Amino acid sequence: MTRPAASPAEALTSLRAAAPLTQCITNYVAMNIAANTLLAAGAAPAMVHTAEESGDFARIARAVTINIGTLSPAWAAGMLSAVQAANAVGTPWVLDPVAHFASSYRAGVTRDLLAHRPTILRGNASEILALAGGDTTARGVDAADPVMAAEPAARQLARDTGGVVAVTGTVDLVTDGTRLATIRGGSPLMPRVTALGCSLTCLMGSFAAVAAPMDAAIAALVLFAEAGERAEREAEGPGSFGWRFLDALAAVTPDDLTRTPRVTWS
Amino acid sequence: MTRPAASPAEALTSLRAAAPLTQCITNYVAMNIAANTLLAAGAAPAMVHTAEESGDFARIARAVTINIGTLSPAWAAGMLSAVQAANAVGTPWVLDPVAHFASSYRAGVTRDLLAHRPTILRGNASEILALAGGDTTARGVDAADPVMAAEPAARQLARDTGGVVAVTGTVDLVTDGTRLATIRGGSPLMPRVTALGCSLTCLMGSFAAVAAPMDAAIAALVLFAEAGERAEREAEGPGSFGWRFLDALAAVTPDDLTRTPRVTWS
Amino acid sequence: MTRPAASPAEALTSLRAAAPLTQCITNYVAMNIAANTLLAAGAAPAMVHTAEESGDFARIARAVTINIGTLSPAWAAGMLSAVQAANAVGTPWVLDPVAHFASSYRAGVTRDLLAHRPTILRGNASEILALAGGDTTARGVDAADPVMAAEPAARQLARDTGGVVAVTGTVDLVTDGTRLATIRGGSPLMPRVTALGCSLTCLMGSFAAVAAPMDAAIAALVLFAEAGERAEREAEGPGSFGWRFLDALAAVTPDDLTRTPRVTWS
Numbered sequence: 177m178t179r180p181a182a183s184p185a186e187a188l189t190s191l192r193a194a195a196p197l198t199q200c201i202t203n204y205v206a207m208n209i210a211a212n213t214l215l216a217a218g219a220a221p222a223m224v225h226t227a228e229e230s231g232d233f234a235r236i237a238r239a240v241t242i243n244i245g246t247l248s249p250a251w252a253a254g255m256l257s258a259v260q261a262a263n264a265v266g267t268p269w270v271l272d273p274v275a276h277f278a279s280s281y282r283a284g285v286t287r288d289l290l291a292h293r294p295t296i297l298r299g300n301a302s303e304i305l306a307l308a309g310g311d312t313t314a315r316g317v318d319a320a321d322p323v324m325a326a327e328p329a330a331r332q333l334a335r336d337t338g339g340v341v342a343v344t345g346t347v348d349l350v351t352d353g354t355r356l357a358t359i360r361g362g363s364p365l366m367p368r369v370t371a372l373g374c375s376l377t378c379l380m381g382s383f384a385a386v387a388a389p390m391d392a393a394i395a396a397l398v399l400f401a402e403a404g405e406r407a408e409r410e411a412e413g414p415g416s417f418g419w420r421f422l423d424a425l426a427a428v429t430p431d432d433l434t435r436t437p438r439v440t441w442s
Numbered sequence: 443m444t445r446p447a448a449s450p451a452e453a454l455t456s457l458r459a460a461a462p463l464t465q466c467i468t469n470y471v472a473m474n475i476a477a478n479t480l481l482a483a484g485a486a487p488a489m490v491h492t493a494e495e496s497g498d499f500a501r502i503a504r505a506v507t508i509n510i511g512t513l514s515p516a517w518a519a520g521m522l523s524a525v526q527a528a529n530a531v532g533t534p535w536v537l538d539p540v541a542h543f544a545s546s547y548r549a550g551v552t553r554d555l556l557a558h559r560p561t562i563l564r565g566n567a568s569e570i571l572a573l574a575g576g577d578t579t580a581r582g583v584d585a586a587d588p589v590m591a592a593e594p595a596a597r598q599l600a601r602d603t604g605g606v607v608a609v610t611g612t613v614d615l616v617t618d619g620t621r622l623a624t625i626r627g628g629s630p631l632m633p634r635v636t637a638l639g640c641s642l643t644c645l646m647g648s649f650a651a652v653a654a655p656m657d658a659a660i661a662a663l664v665l666f667a668e669a670g671e672r673a674e675r676e677a678e679g680p681g682s683f684g685w686r687f688l689d690a691l692a693a694v695t696p697d698d699l700t701r702t703p704r705v706t707w708s
Numbered sequence: 709m710t711r712p713a714a715s716p717a718e719a720l721t722s723l724r725a726a727a728p729l730t731q732c733i734t735n736y737v738a739m740n741i742a743a744n745t746l747l748a749a750g751a752a753p754a755m756v757h758t759a760e761e762s763g764d765f766a767r768i769a770r771a772v773t774i775n776i777g778t779l780s781p782a783w784a785a786g787m788l789s790a791v792q793a794a795n796a797v798g799t800p801w802v803l804d805p806v807a808h809f810a811s812s813y814r815a816g817v818t819r820d821l822l823a824h825r826p827t828i829l830r831g832n833a834s835e836i837l838a839l840a841g842g843d844t845t846a847r848g849v850d851a852a853d854p855v856m857a858a859e860p861a862a863r864q865l866a867r868d869t870g871g872v873v874a875v876t877g878t879v880d881l882v883t884d885g886t887r888l889a890t891i892r893g894g895s896p897l898m899p900r901v902t903a904l905g906c907s908l909t910c911l912m913g914s915f916a917a918v919a920a921p922m923d924a925a926i927a928a929l930v931l932f933a934e935a936g937e938r939a940e941r942e943a944e945g946p947g948s949f950g951w952r953f954l955d956a957l958a959a960v961t962p963d964d965l966t967r968t969p970r971v972t973w974s
Contacts, residue, residue, distance in 0.1 A: 203755070204755065205743050206740075207471045208471050208474055208475065208740055209740065211471050211636035211637070212635065212680065212684075215633075215634050215635070215636055215680065216679070216680050216681070222541070222544075223469070223471050223511070223512050224545075225512060225514070226512075226514035226547075228515065228545075229544070229545035229546075229547040232545040232546070232547070236544070245755065246739075246755050246756070247758060248758035248760070248782065249758070250782075278756070278764075279756075279760075279761035279764040280761075280764070281758075281760040281761040281764070282761055368747050368748065369744065369747070370740060370743035370747055370753070371743070412955050412959075413748070413955030413956070413958040414747060414748050414954050414955065414958055415744075415748065415950070415951030415953065415955040415956075416952075416955055418681070418954075419681030419682055419684060419685060419951060420681060420682075421681065422679060422680050422681030422684075423679030423681040423682055424679070424681075425679075426634070426679040427678075473736045473737045473778075474738075474740055474741065474903065477737050477902035477903070478901065478902050478950075481899075481902055482900065482945070482946050487902070489736065489737050489777065489778050490810070490811075491778060491780070492778075492779060492781070492813075494780070494811075494813040495811035495812075495814055498810075498813070499811055502810070516780065516782075684947070685948055685950060685951060687947065688945060688946050688947030688950075689944050689945030689946065689947040690945070690947075692900070692945045692946055693944075693945055
């Protein structure tokens with residue numbers, strides 16, 4: 177099924193109208209905040225991971241998201257079942273290869289998942305550089321490389337997978353291998369709250385249920401940027417930023433997304 | 443052991459005096475907020491799930507609660523061990539069959555658990571209707587059916603299990619197959635915060651340690667309704683509702699539960 | 709590698725300069741709040757647990773922390789791999805034997821871990837007493853014994869393991885078997901928020917990456933005491949305390965740790 181081209185405002189309107197059931201196979205750290213992120217934005221999260229049912233569930237979900245943050249063999253099996261089922265029925269899916277370079281085990285599972293061609297691949301610059309075979313100075317889960325350094329790697333991965341690649345950081349870029357969009361905004365407090373990036377991955381899945389992949393990735397980034405700036409205005413630290421961000425996600429209207437220009441195409 | 447009949451106010455007084463050790467085998471999304479819910483209300487949560495010790499622990503806990511939200515085979519085995527131990531020593535236990543109709547795997551585990559006759563069965567209308575063999579329009583974890591439509595199914599399940607059945611939604615109903623209580627109150631923000639329903643299941647367990655099953659289910663619902671209304675008064679969205687709800691759970695006194703009539707018997 | 713002696717203020721300065729990568733193998737309840745605690749304080753958390761990679765990751769981490777709260781066999785294997793790798797490369801590691809006396813399974817895993825001689829062992833009085841072979845009146849995850857009653861047990865365990873033992877409660881004590889420090893402060897709301905003790909364990913690991921073990925344990929306790937008092941000043945309950953505590957952890961400066969005398973040596 178082809179999803180329509182949509183501006184961020186149009187995508188948010190569609191998301192709230194559809195409340196798409198989004199199957200999130202994510203890490204233990206992210207589960208609660210990711211579910212609250214989707215509920216606040218207007219989507220319907222479901223955390224269903226075990227191989228005994230992840231494929232069955234992927235057939236009824238409208239999008240699937242995979243994040244390898246707290247990987248283990250049983251979870252990897254569930255991820256693969258879900259991805260195969262999603263592909264079989266044409267459901268979009270998103271891959272977040274958290275720190276895939278940190279161990280050979282993690283790297284191997286990521287290769288297996290990537291071979292199934294995610295609709296959207298989201299990572300920080302270090303993850304995207306390393307996936308494309310480049311050098312990275314990263315050690316753990318944090319990006320040590322600037323986003324723009326990952327542009328060629330992102331374009332290459334997009335062409336290789338036939339999907340969209342999003343590289344997130346101080347600025348974000350999204351490419352389908354041909355087009356390139358840069359998204360600006362957000363708050364320096366965002367990386368001080370754990371698992372917001374993982375939650376963004378899940379939200380990209382929800383948007384991919386209602387909009388074309390590149391537009392879905394952009395819409396999620398624009399909504400996060402807008403909500404992040406709102407939350408920062410009154411936050412006194414990472415603790416108050418966390419709940420203010422959820423309030424902002426729920427309060428932002430489609431019209432709000434049209435007020436600040438955030439997306440540059442090139 | 444038979445627990446005494448108790449009004450919600452009496453049950454809350456007993457809960458805070460006893461701080462009953464409540465073994466919660468719940469899903470990954472709910473674990474943190476469920477533990478904080480029990481601590482705020484005055485109970486003592488313990489998340490102990492693996493089959494290697496879940497039965498041992500159920501013998502020292504004063505209540506056990508089971509929630510299949512993020513089910514997998516190892517967890518299902520731990521749930522069954524805990525339930526069998528609880529039954530062997532007469533400890534009350536609560537079952538929350540989250541989206542049991544979403545896969546045949548989930549349905550099978552739910553049947554196995556239900557066969558051990560939960561002291562309290564809690565679900566949304568779609569879950570209760572489907573358990574009793576009725577039709578549901580639900581797809582994922584959200585209830586698509588109105589609470590009152592599940593009344594006959596709830597009564598039948600209560601008679602079949604010999605326990606109490608609670609159906610929660612915009613209004614809540616509790617039945618032991620003969621008596622029926624309806625509970626009103628709460629806030630529309632409650633379903634916008636993930637895992638509050640799962641946390642309610644755990645709290646019903648804590649109350650079931652100090653009060654008769656039907657009174658325990660009602661007390662948990664009345665406390666949630668009162669705390670939800672208080673939290674909503676100053677909340678600006680789902681993020682601020684979340685922490686205000688915990689503050690309210692801790693602040694509510696037994697007397698507060700007598701001020702607003704919430705329970706209707708029929 | 710020997711880490712330098714450091715006052716709490718010096719240790720906090722070092723922690724924020726180094727942002728040490730801290731591998732936390734902790735329980736499901738604690739994962740999110742522990743990661744947020746480390747990020748707020750200035751460290752870099754990574755939750756990597758499975759035996760397929762936990763040893764590899766421990767070789768690149770600057771500290772490892774182990775908490776058995778929601779133990780299962782696969783996780784116990786991952787814990788042992790991480791601990792063995794940490795010891796092999798001289799990386800400090802911290803053990804938090806949550807409720808180890810609650811089942812024979814839990815007790816056995818704790819014995820295996822303890823035999824690898826943790827750099828820092830942190831527990832409540834009941835856990836430390838029971839580890840040293842003494843009597844405890846505890847039943848679940850809460851300490852039922854006063855901290856000072858555990859002083860002889862703590863000294864003995866420190867001598868047996870060659871490490872540092874921290875006993876936490878209304879007051880805290882830290883010993884290396886010879887020296888003894890008592891730390892005062894904090895808030896009665898801290899035990900009303902789940903997993904703050906587990907988060908403290910993780911933070912002790914981060915400090916142990918930049919300071920000598922006894923100084924690391926003390927620095928974490930002093931920072932928690934200072935942040936806890938700040939958070940309590942404006943908190944209206946456990947919900948608001950939770951996020952205010954994270955804001956306070958981020959706001960506290962090294963100088964702030966020198967203003968209130970909290971540590972008594974004996």
